[in-house]
Amino acid sequence: MRRIYVVLLGMMLLAPVVTEAQSSIYSPLGVGFLGRPIGTRSRGAAGGLGSFDARSAINPAATGGFRRLSITGSIGTELRSYNALGASADGLRETRAPFGQLGGWLRGTPVSFSLTYYPYADRTYNLIAIDTVEIRGDSLESSDRIFSDGAVANIAGALGYTISSRFSVGAALHLITGSARAGARRNFDQPGFAAAREEAQLGFNGLGFSVGIMAALFRELTVSLAFRNDSRLETIADSVAFSRIELPKTFSGGVLVRPFPAVQWGTTVIRQTWSEAANDLEQIGGANAYDTWEVSSGFELGGIPGSTRIPLRLGFRYAQLPFSSSDQPHEVDISAGSGYDFAGGRAVFEFSAERIFRRGGGAEEDAWYLTFSVTVRP
Amino acid sequence: MPGAKAAELGRRCTAIVGVVLATTSCNENVVSPAVCPEFCPPATLEVFDSIIPASVVRDSAFRGYVKAAESQRAQVAADGTVESNPIFRFQPFSDSIQLGGGFVDAPRPVVETDSFRFEFIVNRRSLDTAGTEVPELPVFRLPADIDSNTTQADLEPYLQDSTELAAIPVADDFLGGNLGAVIPGDAFPTFDEDNNVVSLGLGYRFSRPGFADLLTSDSTFLATILIRYAKVDSIDGAPVERADTVIVDFDSYVSPPTSAIDNDLLSIGGAPSARALIRVDIPSGIVDSSSVVRATLILVPTEPIGGITNDTLFVLAEALPYDLGAKSSIVVLPSDTLGSGVLRIPVDWTDTVKVEITNILRAWRSPSTLPHTISLRTLPEAGSIAEGRFGSSRSPIGQPFLQISFVPPIVVQGGGG
Incomplete structure (x- = not known):
């Protein structure tokens, strides 16, 4: 048992280094492909329960949901393919650590806490382009490789305060950090021309805070509101500040309906003002940035004492994506998930499967995203 | 926790980890075709080609590095006069x-x-x-x-x-x-x-x-x-x-005695051997920050390449670890010149000659402390009577210069499209 804690704590400590989200053809755009601050349970419901789930990080007031110390580590695998402006790719796959959390409740006080990491934006891609260039009057076939390996990570320290059984508040400080090794290489088909290679180690710095409230208006109806504001994301290339990109304000709200104790239906709406980044992106020749709406809705059946031990989660999500060179893209998720608790509830294994369709900006991308997590409650 | 419960937890965790690893342990594959510029970072590699006319400065030539008796070759030759x-x-x-x-x-x-x-x-x-x-x-x-x-x-x-x-x-x-x-x-x-x-x-x-x-x-x-x-x-x-x-x-x-070094010319070859020292002055933005794709030193012979007809002058360009003028030793780079490795110039050649120095310029890239000086010598030195004489920076015509193809520095980060 102790060994499992050690492993999970190790995962937590290493998380800032290895955390990355799923990639996408949209990963090279803007600040990267955005991650999601939700755990596997909420993913199973497409994020609909995210505003109310202590094992997510949308609303810091939700940390009041912890009843004991809880340590979560997760792993996610994505399988995807895309078609974009005549180019296509199949069989792309990667495995990442999308979410980790340490949360709990200060015994004898109304204060709860959590330390959460999740990818703010994925910066992993490896693009290959074949072209013909003319140098010194010679037509040379060139092979370009543009790559980045890393992510912008979010580490959130949240405190929740349960004012009453019906009302809680919370606040969180977000440390936005991470790194990526990025570069480009060009090889020529003629031996007289050496390969061009540019590489840089990028570091990311930013800070944010969030506040939230959660109120049970009735026993069957809970609402949630949260606000988050982030600073600019500073990109440091080889120890020199390279760019500063304004990060958005995030407004989120949710409704959780629980007609029966074993049935929960939640809907979460998130609004992010990514257009604030447009000017900064324009200065570095980047993509357009759009404000986004995200609506996710899902339910969970069972999973509590007195009902089925294995819960069933289903959900649907629609989200606009913030970065594109032309029209604003969006994605649609259909998700399902479940879990299994054992050892008297001291450990929980959860998984989710998402079918994702991304469209817009000239690309069509389809993906499967499988997430697994283990939560231990000592 | 009772021991039996802990053992059960251990067994189940092992089973779960097995399932997870079996599902997620596929090899990573994120290599995909680029769709640029729509789905690429804004910074892309762009090759510039530049001829830098006054790039060779304080060039000189010295004779006496290797004598005929020290050479690895001895040439027997005759062309009616020599x-x-x-x-x-x-x-x-x-x-x-x-x-x-x-x-x-x-x-x-x-x-x-x-x-x-x-x-x-x-x-x-x-x-x-x-x-x-x-x-x-x-x-x-x-x-x-x-x-x-x-x-x-x-x-x-x-x-x-x-x-x-x-x-x-x-x-x-x-x-x-x-x-x-x-x-x-x-x-x-x-x-x-x-x-x-x-x-x-x-x-x-x-x-x-x-x-x-x-x-x-x-x-x-x-x-x-x-x-x-x-x-x-x-x-x-x-x-x-x-x-x-x-x-x-x-x-x-x-063989007939070699002529004295003309200070206005760059001599390479002969026995005792002559070497030319080329000092290069090019913008630091190219040599320190850019990725040099190809760099060529262009020399103009002031007279036909000397030697026996049908012979070849093998010229090697090398970097110097420090510039002590005629007493400088040379740096042997992994591949001193691209392509053939050694420039071959036929005897009696009168056209310009192009010495590939790409790897030398790449070796100079910051934070290198190598002086921007290139030694030109024959290979093997003093191995034949062939000798080339080229215009120097002091020559009224036929001055040497550089042609450099390079990619300026970029920082590949997000923001593309």
């Missing part, structure tokens, strides 16, 4: 020869020399035929006291028909390897006076210009040998035939 003659002084023969193998028997005195066999190795030669005629390499008897101070003028009386001991025909299909000639035993009348030392010279006889490059003792230990076939006293008094071999004590080649 000749080059390899010369060899062998180690002294002994007065006696071991009768049997090893050192079992005492050496027995030589009573009669029957003949000698002179052998050497040709590394490369000019391939030019004139009907059934083939080039010949006449072997001359030289004074036994030749050394590195011996000049072609000193040997002129000996490079004549009267001192010719043999002539070695060079067959059309001979591309390189061992050649040799038998020399009569009485070919060296001063053999005893010379303390059994023999010196030989080679000439080149053909109706057209030609050459052959021989390996020297600085290149290969047994490049040139002289075998003596002699009769020695046997134990019962009847002479028996035996042979012994000596290697060269000194080898070199003599």
Whole structure:
């Protein structure tokens, strides 16, 4: 048992280094492909329960949901393919650590806490382009490789305060950090021309805070509101500040309906003002940035004492994506998930499967995203 | 927690981890075709090509790095006006020869020399035929006291028909390897006076210009040998035939004296060898920050490349670890020039020549502290009489310059599209 804690704590400590989200053809755009601050349970419901789930990080007031110390580590695998402006790719796959959390409740006080990491934006891609260039009057076939390996990570320290059984508040400080090794290489088909290679180690710095409230208006109806504001994301290339990109304000709200104790239906709406980044992106020749709406809705059946031990989660999500060179893209998720608790509830294994369709900006991308997590409650 | 419960938890965790690993442990594959610029980072590689006219400054040339006697090659050549003659002084023969193998028997005195066999190795030669005629390499008897101070003028009386001991025909299909000639035993009348030392010279006889490059003792230990076939006293008094071999004590080649260095020109080659030092002044934005794709040093000959027709001047460009002028040593980079590695310039060439220096410029990239100085020398140095003279930065015309293809620095980060 102790060994499992050690492993999970190790995962937590290493998380800032290895955390990355799923990639996408949209990963090279803007600040990267955005991650999601939700755990596997909420993913199973497409994020609909995210505003109310202590094992997510949308609303810091939700940390009041912890009843004991809880340590979560997760792993996610994505399988995807895309078609974009005549180019296509199949069989792309990667495995990442999308979410980790340490949360709990200060015994004898109304204060709860959590330390959460999740990818703010994925910066992993490896693009290959074949072209013909003319140098010194010679037509040379060139092979370009543009790559980045890393992510912008979010580490959130949240405190929740349960004012009453019906009302809680919370606040969180977000440390936005991470790194990526990025570069480009060009090889020529003629031996007289050496390969061009540019590489840089990028570091990311930013800070944010969030506040939230959660109120049970009735026993069957809970609402949630949260606000988050982030600073600019500073990109440091080889120890020199390279760019500063304004990060958005995030407004989120949710409704959780629980007609029966074993049935929960939640809907979460998130609004992010990514257009604030447009000017900064324009200065570095980047993509357009759009404000986004995200609506996710899902339910969970069972999973509590007195009902089925294995819960069933289903959900649907629609989200606009913030970065594109032309029209604003969006994605649609259909998700399902479940879990299994054992050892008297001291450990929980959860998984989710998402079918994702991304469209817009000239690309069509389809993906499967499988997430697994283990939560231990000592 | 009771032990049984902990054990159950352990078993179930192991099973779960197994399931997760089986599902997620596929190899990562994120390599995909780029769709640029729509789905690429904004910074892309762009190649610029620039000719930098005044990029060569404070260039100079010096002679005397490698003498003919120190070279790894000795050239035998003739083109009707210029000749080059390899010369060899062998180690002294002994007065006696071991009768049997090893050192079992005492050496027995030589009573009669029957003949000698002179052998050497040709590394490369000019391939030019004139009907059934083939080039010949006449072997001359030289004074036994030749050394590195011996000049072609000193040997002129000996490079004549009267001192010719043999002539070695060079067959059309001979591309390189061992050649040799038998020399009569009485070919060296001063053999005893010379303390059994023999010196030989080679000439080149053909109706057209030609050459052959021989390996020297600085290149290969047994490049040139002289075998003596002699009769020695046997134990019962009847002479028996035996042979012994000596290697060269000194080898070199003599040719017309090279001209003095013209300070307004860049000389490369000849014997003693000349090197050119090229100091380069190019914007730091190119050499320190950019990715150099190709860099070419362009030299303009002020006269046709000198040497024997059909010969080739092999020029090597190298970086210097520090610039001490003529006393600078060189840096051997993994590949000093791209492509062929060494620039080949035919003798009599008059057009501009392009020396690829891409790897040198890439070695200069920051934070390198190498001076921006390039040494140009022939390979092997002083291995032939071929020499090139090129315009310097002080020449009114034909000044050297650089052509550089480079990719300016970029930072690939997000924001693309």
